[in-house]
Amino acid sequence: MLTGKNYIGFDLSAEGDTTYRTFNPLLNVENPTIFSEASEEEVDMTVTLAAKAFDAYRAISGVQKADFINAIADEIMALDDELVNMYCAETGLPEGRAKGERGRTVGQLRSFADLVRDGSWVEATIDTGIPDRTPLPKPDLRKILVPLGPVVVFGASNFPLAFSTAGGDTAAALAAGCPVIVKSHPMHAGTGELVASAIIKAAKKTGMPNGVFSNLNSSGIEVGVQLVKHPKVKAVGFTGSIGGGRALFDLAAQREEPIPVFAEMGSVNPVIALPSALSEKGNEWAKNYAGSITLAAGQFCTNPGLIFGLRSAFLDGFIKSLGEEIERLDPNCMLHPNIHDKYERGKSELSSQAGVTIAASVESGVAPNYATQRILTVDGDEFLKNPTLHKEVFGPFSVVVRCKDEMELTTIISNLEGQLTGTILGSSEEIYKYSGVVEALHGRVGRLIFNGVPTGVEVCPAMQHGGPYPASTDSRFTAVGVHSIKRWVRPLSYQNWPDIALPDELKNNNPLKISRLVDNKFTQDAW
Incomplete structure (x- = not known):
């Protein structure tokens, strides 16, 4: 049952004065549920909670994250007809499209679960030291990908499931170890709330920290602007118009600490x-x-x-x-x-x-x-x-x-x-x-x-969904497939670090049995 409220972590909240409804374009009438737009105080509470959750969530194992992400997929499927009916009522799209997009969304989630369960995606790289090298010793250097921090995801108007609340941006960020705050799209806030409830259920069932996921309602631009400008937000994902994506990009660049905005924007696909x-x-x-x-x-x-x-x-x-x-x-x-x-x-x-x-x-x-x-x-x-x-x-x-x-x-x-x-x-x-x-x-x-048509985007590792500006703000990355996880991480090197204090991915005995690049050779061996 819809509440019209915001999810601030595990808690529902509706302290704002602005309300709105979604619209059924097929029937040309408003839908009945009244949604409460997040207030400034609620936005700040949400980001503060996400930052606190990051301290715990980034240390959670790949296996635990995989269980969480798979549980999200299970809970989305458990919504069954309630989700499909809401999707159709807010988009005018047919039931077949709703079920197809739900399948794509669940498939994306499970692919990221498989990725983090395996663990090799962190690109562990080890160059062993040579202390007696002349004229200068070579230090022991080890590098790994680590999560950026709380990520804000803007829901897309045209894909209420696959590019929104639990869509590709959210799945990739959670897999990377980043808490996610979704700025729900006002055109499908009901669909967004149902999916958010599934994510919260999954988080509770798998013991994730409160604040690992939040969902905020907004009928205008104010909530999104406040989120992007918040100093504890570390990255942004967006799918939409050139004007909207560029505005967010400029806001993020003007911060005292600029942050990346990965926006997929306009394209005429020649x-x-x-x-x-x-x-x-x-x-x-x-x-x-x-x-x-x-x-x-x-x-x-x-x-x-x-x-x-x-x-x-x-x-x-x-x-x-x-x-x-x-x-x-x-x-x-x-x-x-x-x-x-x-x-x-x-x-x-x-x-x-x-x-x-x-x-x-x-x-x-x-x-x-x-x-x-x-x-x-x-x-x-x-x-x-x-x-x-x-x-x-x-x-x-x-x-x-x-x-x-x-x-x-x-x-x-x-x-x-x-x-x-x-x-x-x-x-x-x-x-x-x-x-x-x-x-x-x-x-x-x-x-x-x-010899094909551009419509239809296969979700697989070889898919590149992004391109030179204004197709996207950074053509080096994709918004589709497991490689999209690379948007939400940064490389971190450890120099001459004690083995006992290294992340498991970089320890000598390779306890996770992942594939690593050791002295320029890929191996799963310990030494």
Whole structure:
């Protein structure tokens, strides 16, 4: 049963004066539960409690953390239909999407549990000393990854489970040994509270310190600003808009002690359709991309917002087929009226730019909060001189750019902002023929896709979900997969430290039996 209150560690609290409700976009009505926004005092209490919990939690073994994270997964599944129904009521998304995202969330948690149970992720590195080396002795040096401290995670609007309360950021931070404070997204505060209750139950069952996890409600920006500025917060995770992510990044940089903000932000995910793709499979790719553009009303960070091709009759045919496929599909409900309104404004802004033509558009009357899809076309020279056409429009929308030749295409790709993904459609031979285009794309994205669609992010160690700015604030890291744990840790070296006082991961006899780099050789052996 929902309370509408904040979780400050294990305790529920509602001392703030500001209240709000979530919204059911499918029914176009407010949901009944009243949520209480955290007060300044509650925010400070939460961070102070998390900092105290860090002293205990960072010393907890990998096996204990694995038990905790697995227990979170178990408790989320135990919520069963209550969670699924709340998810649907706050998003307008269907039951199948809710269950699929729940499965992804639980899978992420279990993968991090496996990672910390094994323990080798800490990258234990040992360079043994040579005290009689001349002209100077070599010290004994041992390095390990250690947690940063309390982490603030901002829930994402478009993934209430997989990128929110117990999503990838939270799972990775808890696995690293960092307490987590979630700033719940106001559009799905009920879903967030249910998941938070599961995390708290798991923490209590597995003996975790009070304050290892908290969940704070907020309808505006004040709670988030206070959290980022709090001196005891040591890192921030965010998934959302460029404006929101950049604002947090700037706030964190202006602190007396600057902290990292790992923000996954805007991306239009360019697709380059090379000649063979359009001449041999133009209609097939048109159908595939119509589905990708409109999937879940286009509310994915990997939505293909830009498609590039060289001027030809085949490109014209592709545009015609794409338009026909787009107009054949039924519009879908968006997550919230605010998101729908922003989509309509963005769609209108780009449609009104010089040189732009509407190739396809669904104009029939639809229910409130439903997004009508649109495809625009523009010539490469107009695209090059108009940065507005580079902007992400969050919804079922894409722009096809007609390039006059390979040089113009390469120039355009080289001048794009950083992206999460870039896709090449064509033959393997064309990768070499158009190597300049491919290399330009290589420098602008975090994931290169061949003959596929960018929507769909596999959760596995080889996945890179991040890219050059503004796709993310630090392209060296991923927000998906177990390697995302590296955002929440820092390296620490011990020099000439007594073996008995070293962490188990660095002791001579390797009591945890983990893989370590010892004198430049990987081994699980003791010595």
